[in-house]
Amino acid sequence: MSKYKKQSHVIYKCDYHIVWVPKYRFRILTGEVGMLMDKDIRMYSEWLGCEIAELNVLVDHVHVVISIPPKESVSTYMGTIKGKTAIKVFKSYPMLKKRPYWGNHFWGRGYFVNTVGINEDQIRRYVKYQKDEERKEESNQQGFDFDPGT
Template sequence: MTRYRRNAGATFSLKFHIVWCPKYRRPVLVPPFDARLKEIIAEVAAEADMIIHALEVMPDHVHLFVEADATLAVAEIVNRFKGRSSRLMRAEFPALKSKLPTLWSRSYYAGSVGNVSAEAVKAYIAAQKGA
């Protein structure tokens, strides 16, 4: 695996830790739902050329560490995962429809993850003026 990815106009390393929960944080992501959710997330990632570095499905939330192309905004990334998984999971498992009005809450957490600390970037930028 290389440190950086490239597309036609950019070199980048964009990795995100994303967390989202079922509506009302209900603990519904248990077998067999959890295994199917992992499959759907993997399909979405493959279609968008994203790399999943880590994925854990807990009964009441999902943790995803994903690397994406610079052309994708984090909100679009989250919407792709949540939208497809909600639609397919509720179609395949009618029990989810009876327990929840929608599968996912509207909110999510997204944090950027990098190899360099914020302080190192600030120091590097500050040093550029004198260079």
């Protein structure tokens, strides 16, 4: 990610570290569902004019380090990403909607956001290697595994 970006009337550096989870933090972002999320988050981010520096879709949460232009707010970005990906996953896996705990909501209500400044390299390394840390933790404990095919 270059230091500064330029649009017609603005030069900016608006980088964020954002984390969000599926409803009830179910461990559903695996296999095909995880690959679908990765692809769609990248596609919708590009559609909004945002540039992803790091993206990591883990089994129960998503990390992204992203540059969002000043014309877009973080809340608009998150509303678009969470809304569009939820519609797509329910369309691709209609059996998920039948389960009583999902309703029409795939994602949890909130998200974590932090501006990325001086500690950008540290945050990018954290996001990049988070999956390795998750694997270490998973080997130590059993979790709820969700198979979207059931």
